[in-house]
Amino acid sequence: MDQQIIYLDNAATTKVDEKVVKAMLPYFSEKYGNASSMHNFGRLAREAVDNSRKIIAKSLNANEEEIYFTSGGTESNNLALKGLFLANKSSGKNHIITTKIEHDCILQTCRWLEKQGAKITYIDVDKHGLVNPLDITKAITPNTLVVSIIQGNNEIGTLQDTAEIGRICKSKGVYFHIDACQSFTKSFIDVEKQNLDLVTINAHKIHGPKGVGALYVRKGVNIQAIQNGGGHEHGLRSGTENVPGIAGFGKAVEIADKKQLKNIEKLRDYLIKNILKIPRTRLNGASKERLCNNVNISFRDIEGEAIASHLENYGIIVSTGSACASHTLKKSHVLRAIGLNDLEINSSIRISLSKFTTKKEIDKLIRVLPSIVNTLRTMSPVANNQINRKGGKMTKIKDKFTEFAGSFKNEGEFEEELEEEGLDPEEVENKHFEEEN
Amino acid sequence: MENAQYEKKVMKRFFNPKYAGEIKNPSAVGQVGNAACGDIMRVFIKVEADKKTKKEKIKDIKFKTMGCVAAIASSDAVCEIAKGKTISDAKKITKKDILKKVGKLPQIKHHCSILGEEALLKAIENYELRTKLHKA
Numbered sequence: 001m002d003q004q005i006i007y008l009d010n011a012a013t014t015k016v017d018e019k020v021v022k023a024m025l026p027y028f029s030e031k032y033g034n035a036s037s038m039h040n041f042g043r044l045a046r047e048a049v050d051n052s053r054k055i056i057a058k059s060l061n062a063n064e065e066e067i068y069f070t071s072g073g074t075e076s077n078n079l080a081l082k083g084l085f086l087a088n089k090s091s092g093k094n095h096i097i098t099t100k101i102e103h104d105c106i107l108q109t110c111r112w113l114e115k116q117g118a119k120i121t122y123i124d125v126d127k128h129g130l131v132n133p134l135d136i137t138k139a140i141t142p143n144t145l146v147v148s149i150i151q152g153n154n155e156i157g158t159l160q161d162t163a164e165i166g167r168i169c170k171s172k173g174v175y176f177h178i179d180a181c182q183s184f185t186k187s188f189i190d191v192e193k194q195n196l197d198l199v200t201i202n203a204h205k206i207h208g209p210k211g212v213g214a215l216y217v218r219k220g221v222n223i224q225a226i227q228n229g230g231g232h233e234h235g236l237r238s239g240t241e242n243v244p245g246i247a248g249f250g251k252a253v254e255i256a257d258k259k260q261l262k263n264i265e266k267l268r269d270y271l272i273k274n275i276l277k278i279p280r281t282r283l284n285g286a287s288k289e290r291l292c293n294n295v296n297i298s299f300r301d302i303e304g305e306a307i308a309s310h311l312e313n314y315g316i317i318v319s320t321g322s323a324c325a326s327h328t329l330k331k332s333h334v335l336r337a338i339g340l341n342d343l344e345i346n347s348s349i350r351i352s353l354s355k356f357t358t359k360k361e362i363d364k365l366i367r368v369l370p371s372i373v374n375t376l377r378t379m380s381p382v383a384n385n386q387i388n389r390k391g392g393k394m395t396k397i398k399d400k401f402t403e404f405a406g407s408f409k410n411e412g413e414f415e416e417e418l419e420e421e422g423l424d425p426e427e428v429e430n431k432h433f434e435e436e437n
Numbered sequence: 438m439e440n441a442q443y444e445k446k447v448m449k450r451f452f453n454p455k456y457a458g459e460i461k462n463p464s465a466v467g468q469v470g471n472a473a474c475g476d477i478m479r480v481f482i483k484v485e486a487d488k489k490t491k492k493e494k495i496k497d498i499k500f501k502t503m504g505c506v507a508a509i510a511s512s513d514a515v516c517e518i519a520k521g522k523t524i525s526d527a528k529k530i531t532k533k534d535i536l537k538k539v540g541k542l543p544q545i546k547h548h549c550s551i552l553g554e555e556a557l558l559k560a561i562e563n564y565e566l567r568t569k570l571h572k573a
Contacts (some may be wrong), residue, residue: 301503302503303475303476303503303504303505303508304505305505305506306451306504306505306506306509309448309451309505309506310452313448313452322475322505324475324476324504324505324507324508324546342475343475345475346475376503378457379454379457379501379502379503379509380477380501380502380503381468381477381478381479381501381502381503382477382503383503
């Protein structure tokens with residue numbers, strides 16, 4: 001590739017830090033022993049695994065023996081919910097509380113568990129994507145086994161009040177699991193202070209390798225394995241340890257620097273501020289309770305994949321919540337849950353930063369984005385910004401009405417928008433009919 | 438930049454659509470929307486009778502589309518195919534013709550080419566309705 005890549009899709013995955021690569025390398029063809037072997041050669045691998053376990057446990061304020069390595073976030077989330085359900089089935093605790101904005105690996109696990117007899121409550125979120133802890137309290141029944149919540153949302157970046165929900169779970173005697181794939185090393189996680197019983201984390205979102213993750217399970221939690229084998233990881237997760245991956249995971253956690261978070265957050269806010277200068281844009285997700293690296297914006301009247309493709313032409317990599325870009329043409333359930341309509345969902349892009357993101361890169365994005373949006377809006381049959389340039393209130397009004405008449409918008413919203421611009425909806429409608437006839 | 442999903446030909450058309458825009462006093466307009474994907478396409482046609490054959494021809498055609506890469510590229514392709522065709526020939530344009538013109542699209546994007554076919558048909562339908570009314 002001859003063009004410099006500006007990678008802004010760090011919520012999907014991140015660049016592996018060179019220090020991480022270096023930490024992994026010896027465990028491929030030098031110290032390649034099996035960490036479970038009795039001999040000294042295996043012990044070298046075991047030391048690497050134990051060292052990473054120590055680092056990760058410390059970062060969560062947990063004990064080493066409470067960290068179980070897995071193949072990643074999806075497996076950890078599966079293990080958490082399925083393992084809890086299967087272990088506690090006979091006690092009648094078959095109720096799981098989760099939210100409508102979870103990652104698919106939680107939602108699909110819940111759908112599967114429903115078929116196995118579990119009862120699942122999917123809690124609504126507000127327009128910022130925030131769970132009201134009161135709703136959790138209300139949903140808890142004597143049969144509730146676990147509350148499972150995504151700490152930092154992967155699409156809109158909203159951070160939940162983990163401490164408060166943890167307090168509720170503890171007082172009600174219910175297990176509390178968080179999916180911290182996006183928030184690990186970025187937001188505060190302390191299994192004691194936040195009363196966390198299970199925590200899903202992974203490596204590839206924090207400049208570690210793909211294919212490795214972990215599940216924190218508090219000592220005493222009644223959980224069982226979901227895959228059978230040689231009894232690795234204290235019997236909870238059989239399978240030969242991914243030693244290079246685990247070594248890299250530990251390194252990635254070790255070098256995660258809190259000081260960098262402030263910088264990322266600053267860049268994030270600078271980017272949000274500048275994108276919102278483009279007319280008819282909205283920030284999706286909370287502005288305060290937000291992952292330091294997440295920006296999610298809807299651009300009225302245009303489609304996300306088209307925006308992302310134009311950006312890619314400049315070497316800027318982002319992702320979109322648009323159905324058009326998904327494998328299944330399925331619209332984002334997260335954007336739907338915060339109340340966006342189909343057009344707004346399809347017009348969203350997610351920009352996710354990392355410690356490697358520079359101001360220069362963000363400035364390039366800010367420079368090219370307005371003209372891309374303008375080009376696509378000029379091409380859009382539902383946009384009216386190009387009419388503005390031609391001037392003439394009537395043309396604008398007429399286009400507005402055409403937009404309305406196309407019924408791609410609900411009436412209330414349309415009227416609201418007209419009023420915002422100081423126009424009387426009734427007058428607009430009448431004038432349009434006068435023109436038509 | 439290469440795009441994993443689309444071949445170069447499609448991207449080229451997406452970045453530089455020749456027929457994007459609108460016709461000031463069109464003979465007819467057709468608009469269709471696709472609920473599954475959220476794409477909306479509007480086609481403007483200018484119809485004139487050929488001086489020799491007296492047959493009605495699409496003299497000019499433009500589109501406005503809100504949609505993804507495939508939708509915009511397909512819109513441009515349908516315009517290119519339809520321009521200069523007689524009304525009866527333009528009616529025969531199918532999504533197959535559009536797909537052939539636009540280039541390889543992923544299977545999941547094939548519905549975008551139907552959008553082009555439908556929008557053009559709708560414009561022609563509106564044109565015929567209008568001329569019928571006029572004659573009546």
